[in-house]
């Protein structure tokens with residue numbers, strides 16, 4: 001029947017596929033089959049014959065055209081093997097890259113054809129950031145040099161009418177990395193070249209007044225009972241005990257000695273950590289270190305209390321202010337959710353519902369109360385919802401806590417970029433650190449961290465550089481505590497630092513091991529922290545608890561213990577250094593080169609009048625300058641310390657008669673020069689810092705401008721360092737006035753309006769009188785027209801007085817005008 005041979009046919013996808021046969025007579029009908037199906041003509045398939053020759057043509061062959069074909073002529077059939085080879089030897093592959101890195105799509109084709117690239121259906125051309133090229137005509141490449149989030153999308157290449165496509169996913173650089181230096185960012189990107197993975201963290205911070213039920217609420221959230229709950233000493237941190245399934249939103253807890261949750265994959269489960277802050281005020285000086293901008297805050301209040309009580313309002317205001325200062329400025333995108341919402345989110349939880357008679361009424365009046373309290377204040381924008389419950393008498397199925405868990409998860413989702421994409425090797429190192437923490441190794445040496453980093457394939461030549469960037473990132477997000485200037489040790493578990501802090505900063509109820517020590521009462525009155533007291537206070541932490549006697553005994557026994565002892569000593573020194581770093585303790589500068597530690601936040605308050613008496617300030621031979629001060633909308637308690645400690649590190653403290661240093665709670669008195677006739681007094685009260693100079697030499701007209709400038713400088717610097725915003729305004733006050741009372745303050749933003757100010761102690765003060773101690777240019781000379789340029793007149797007449805402050809230095813005058821404009 002057939003007069004032709006049937007050889008296997010081969011063709012490349014997109015090309016023309018032709019199958020041919022000849023039969024012995026023109027009258028014979030030929031039918032083409034693939035499998036059982038007869039092939040019919042369509043726009044891609046043509047079937048023709050001429051005389052004895054039959055031909056079937058596939059215009060654009062597809063890979064699916066491959067297979068066994070059957071050609072039937074009368075009752076005879078022949079088999080024919082057809083292979084259509086895919087055009088793309090190597091098709092495009094999906095790519096996931098960290099933003100900022102290079103992304104390169106590549107494909108290889110069987111036959112050299114030109115290709116056209118598309119992104120989301122639109123043709124792409126080469127540009128400064130995009131390169132399109134071909135290697136030996138068969139490898140097509142598309143390179144995007146510096147990817148941004150806009151480059152995300154579907155990329156395709158069309159070659160000989162065949163498309164190959166793949167997705168480009170761009171992972172955003174974690175926010176914490178964006179805040180770091182250019183150098184750290186480039187190290188991060190280098191590490192990210194070897195692959196990245198996502199990691200989700202939720203930090204839930206419970207805050208509020210003491211005894212309102214924070215710890216009970218934490219226990220309830222963790223599905224535990226509330227028996228035996230005691231007042232919290234410091235901060236109770238519960239981490240690595242809870243994971244949340246990102247899909248099902250189920251919360252998974254471990255209890256007691258159950259195996260840790262490390263087997264749950266990071267990209268499918270979020271790590272959830274709880275930080276329960278003690279409510280006693282004494283702890284506030286150290287709490288700031290552990291507050292975070294990347295957290296969900298549960299502000300707990302006992303709604304069975306009288307809302308109208310001043311303390312009730314004060315605590316809500318206080319915590320919302322504390323949280324609000326993380327909203328750095330209005331352009332910080334990560335903090336602004338929408339026009340009406342700011343991050344970090346806050347849920348107010350009203351406990352004690354079992355104690356109120358009419359729950360409906362309580363809810364209504366609490367809502368009304370919050371509305372009144374916050375009104376139009378921007379801090380209101382952190383508030384997400386109010387929630388009412390009882391810890392002691394929950395509902396039967398405890399559904400209210402389940403609902404709260406779901407709400408918390410929803411809030412976490414709202415925090416932009418809450419899933420951080422990290423270089424895979426960084427995640428490995430995080431896991432190594434978790435393992436150490438599971439074995440209760442909370443502090444490790446830098447060398448040990450280095451060897452762990454090498455184990456996790458950190459770049460060999462630059463292991464310390466990459467390790468430092470990694471540690472800075474982990475510090476920024478609150479997983480570890482690391483400081484580049486005290487590198488000897490790294491705190492892997494913030495709990496350790498909380499423990500160190502609470503050894504020193506805690507209400508007396510938690511310090512009764514010191515009850516019999518006169519050093520303790522000395523600390524309270526003078527701030528002095530003796531070596532013996534340090535040792536005693538350290539006994540509060542198990543791992544640092546080794547008294548000298550025990551130590552010597554150990555030392556005598558064997559060498560290994562000597563080494564252990566050495567490490568222990570080093571860790572104690574490190575603990576002190578780190579407390580110094582956080583301004584909890586300080587070695588003040590004195591003329592006698594003081595080497596002793598002081599702890600200003602643990603001192604009891606001293607009456608200012610008492611200090612005036614000690615220094616005989618009311619003596620005729622002493623004159624006092626006006627007060628210059630800054631009044632803040634809100635000043636976090638830790639800033640109280642930071643400001644005072646910064647002065648203690650720069651200015652030499654006065655020494656009082658009995659050899660005591662002139663440091664008091666919130667007050668430092670410093671000698672400005674060797675004759676000790678000029679004493680700078682810095683006073684920090686609730687929401688203000690004020691300074692005055694006591695002059696024990698008459699007849700001098702000195703301007704203390706540089707000290708005033710130093711104060712504003714450090715306040716601005718501290719805000720930058722801690723990335724919080726603390727708006728303030730400058731004020732002046734009569735020399736005899738009290739620094740902490742708001743009454744009679746003359747705000748610099750008002751002084752341009754009047755030249756004289758009423759004073760209750762004296763009939764009035766001229767502005768010049770108050771200003772001349774702090775500002776070199778007095779308004780009088782401006783008024784008298786000694787300075788005549790138009791700009792200067794403008795300063796005199798219209799400019800807000802903050803501009804005056806900056807204008808005093810004539811050398812700067814020109815720049816300042818430009819600054820204001």
Ligand SMILES: Nc1nc2c(ncn2[C@@H]2O[C@H](COP(=O)(O)OP(=O)(O)OP(=O)(O)O)[C@@H](O)[C@H]2O)c(=O)[nH]1
Pocket residue numbers: 209210211212213214215216217229230231232233277278279280351352353354355389390391392393
């Ligand atoms: N009736 C009632 N009592 C509660 C409720 N929540 C907590 N308590 C009780 O209040 C007391 C203090 O509870 P904690 O959970 O320790 O309070 P806290 O806010 O953590 O206290 P600090 O750690 O000192 O700041 C305990 O005796 C609890 O039993 C509640 O909803 N109703």
